[in-house]
Amino acid sequence: MSDEAAFISALRAIVSHPGARNLMDDAAVIAPPIGRDLVITHDMIAEGIHFLPDDPPGDVAWKLLAVNLSDLAAKGAKPIGVILGYTLSTPDWDAAFVAGLARALRNFDVVLLGGDTISAPNRCFGLTALGEASPPVPDRRGAKNGDKLWVCGTIGDAGLGLRIAKGEIKGSRRLLKAYRLPMPKLAEGMRLAPHVNAMADVSDGLLIDAGRIAEASGLAVSIDLDSVPLSPESVALGGNDRAARLAAATAGDDYALIFAAPQHADNAIAACAPEAACIGQFSEGNGISLHDNNGAIPLPASTGWLHRN
């Protein structure tokens, strides 16, 4: 077990924002953004559920930060800073975690503002991310009848990466990296936000997350599986047929952005995010319907992960 004081000293070395009060106070204190909304998100991860005992601790730190920043990205928010909830483990594990957190914070240009360190029977971490965004901030509930469904980012890479990490299959380092070191689409989210009616990130699976936008907006959504963007590495490893595409669309952990936008926003979206792909449409009703060039596809029993993110 690490010593709490030693761990906080290690964290202190990566803290620079005055609002963190050098990690010596009960709370972080910042001047809030003026004329902007405050966006707050929190994700927890537990060993054995969200990460594997063998995952490199630095990658766990990266992922904890990245999944929260992805939620900010989905709201078009610019990160202000993050608060860490940490369960102490061994000194080596903890040191590697802090090093990975420092690397990830630098990479995303985000500051650590504070947190809490406890002992616990199992590794379980929480992170709260604060961001600022111009109102109106995109809501999952905002899709309109007739809106197109878009996705920005490739789908299914992390699902294959997880199978590589578990040793079930062999594959490219880029796929493994998609699972362990996801890249939140912060810049894309900020650019897209003014043009969308609803936006979320794909964390639990494309189908489940698209279904959540539809449900929250009181609409039905139809998805063209052939339009879902797969990466060349994913196609090389897993193929491109209906089964491979269904696996990708239900695997989760992609941290792509999924959004609803009116037809007249097509040009704006192409300008903001040339890689974005239109994969479906919202209509009156409820539920998800799925098709590809060969016709309708029955919904798979599982549309993604529950309990996970």
Place this chain on the structure above:
Amino acid sequence: MSDEAAFISALRAIVSHPGARNLMDDAAVIAPPIGRDLVITHDMIAEGIHFLPDDPPGDVAWKLLAVNLSDLAAKGAKPIGVILGYTLSTPDWDAAFVAGLARALRNFDVVLLGGDTISAPNRCFGLTALGEASPPVPDRRGAKNGDKLWVCGTIGDAGLGLRIAKGEIKGSRRLLKAYRLPMPKLAEGMRLAPHVNAMADVSDGLLIDAGRIAEASGLAVSIDLDSVPLSPESVALGGNDRAARLAAATAGDDYALIFAAPQHADNAIAACAPEAACIGQFSEGNGISLHDNNGAIPLPASTGWLHRN
């Protein structure tokens, strides 16, 4: 294991603030306070460490909220809302937790803004509390040479309450309640903040928390153990001698406020918090020294809890 969707539905029933977006979005979105600082704190609790497996789930919820609000109180902050990180357990346990959380939120007039629900091998919860306060917000690092050390709230009740909860001793329901249902001193913190140079809450133990203010401020602190306020119930059960007072001052979980204030603030403090007691003084140097009416007291081996809050 509870169903995630069912749990979130139960939470949704206690959500009212529009910023929570009916718990249907990736993040909470609020308009930040104008002309005030934003105060953010996060505390985690794990079963077996911060609460007992037999503790009533509703009391665990209360305590999780209360310990975070106590950090806001120590910054003189008014709560804006809270974000919950939750590990699902059995439907009964989860339902009792939500009921207790609802009761505590109502009691403290605080709103739930969002959170995350996961499965995990052990119960481990996090809560982020957001508050607003007028700058300058009291800092643990602000004590000045010559400042008096004050405490607002009785010390040691929760320590005895923990022993009652464990079945080690028998005692009054009020002491057990001090352990299970602590009352953060929000009103007192807001009134005191303009008059203090430093403030914190007593979570890990009076001595350790006083020592942290001294250390963060680059000063020494001397504490008169006889001036530490004990409750009548605590004295009736545990006595009033040096050993009982040392036990109280190192037990933790009090959620009293501890603060440093200049001599000239005596009247203002008496007006803001008539129950506040002056228990010591800051001076040049470092470390804690302890005395009572019978003379100097060697520091006990443990001045409080580490890893806990």
